Amino acid sequence: MHIPDGYLGPITYGSLWAAIIPLWVYASKKIKETMKASRIPLLAMASAFSFVIMMFNVPVPGGTTGHATGSTLIAILIGPWAASIALSIALIIQAIAFGDGGITAIGANCFNIAFAGVFGGYGIYRLISGFNPPSPPFIKGGQGGINSHLIGAGIGAYIGINISALLTAIELGIQPLIHTGADGSPLYSPFPLSITIPAIMIGNLLIFGIIEAVVTILVLIYLRKSHPELIRG
C-alpha cells in the first residue's frame, strides 16, 4: 500500500498533496486544542507501533506481501486526528529513511493510510460500538458494552485497511487513463483498474484485513486489562 515514486503522475500525487496538507493543518489545530502534554508520549508510541507493525510483511499466494497498519486501533486509543498525525509521521520516516513509499507519493500514502484508513475505520467503530466521546468505552458506565466495542473495533479495522487499499488501487489504476506518452504508452503505473483493484484488494480482503482486525482486538483486550487509563476518554 506504500506507493513508490514513479507510479503516480504529477496530477495525481499533486492533488493528493493538496488534499493532505489542509488535513494536517486541521489535525494540528485539533491536537493543540485537545491534547494534554502528558499524552505526547502516547502519540510517539502510537507512531512507533504503526512503524513496527508495518515491518511484519505477510506473504500471500501470488508472490506478494502485505501488512497491518494499526490505523483504526490508534484512532480508538488517541483519537482520529492525533492518529492521522501519528500514522503520517511513520509513513514520512518510512519514505525518507527507508525508501518504503515514494517522496512524491507521501501525500498519497498519507491520504490513503493516515487519513482515509483512520477515519473510515474509526467511523465504522463509532457506528457499531455506539461509543460517543467523552464517555470512555472501557470504563464502567461507558456507552456501549465491551463486546460491541471490540466487535466495532474489529470490523472498523477490517474496513479501514480495505479503504486504504482500494484508494491505492484506484490511484494506481487511473494512471494509464490520465498519463500517456505521445505514442499512447503509459508514463507511470501501466496497469488498468481491472488489474490493480483485484491485485491489491484480494490480499487485503482475505488476509491483511483479518490480520488488522485481530491485531486491533488483541491489543485492545490487553490494554483493557493492563492500562485502562490509557484508553481515550
Added chain:
Amino acid sequence: MENSKFEIRNPKLKNLWIWIGILILLAPIGLILPEIFKAGGAWGEWGADESEKIIGYVPDGLKRLSKLWSSPITDYTFSGWETGVKSYIGYILSGIIGVALVIGLSILIGKFLVRKNGNT
C-alpha cells in the same frame, strides 16, 4: 496521568515500550515468512529494475521519478547485508533507527503544538 509531567519515560508506559522493543526484535519474521513462501514485495511497489521484469519495460515517467530520491537504508537493508542472518540483524537495526526517528519527530511535533497552546 492527567497531571503527570510530560515525559517519555512515564512509568505507566514502560511495559508498553518494552512491547514495542519485543516487536522490533521479532520484526525479522516479516522478512523470513516471505522468504519461506518465496514472496516478493507488495503488489505495485516494485523498484524500476523489478518493474522491468514484471511489466516488461520501464515507463518513461516511472524511470525518471523513481530516481528522484535515494534513501539511506533502502528497504530496511544495509548494503552488504542483503541476505541471511545479516539481513535479519539489519532489519532489527532498521526497526531501532526507524522507531527512534519516529519518536523524535512525534515529540518534536507534539511539543511544538502543545507549547504553542501554553498547555504544559
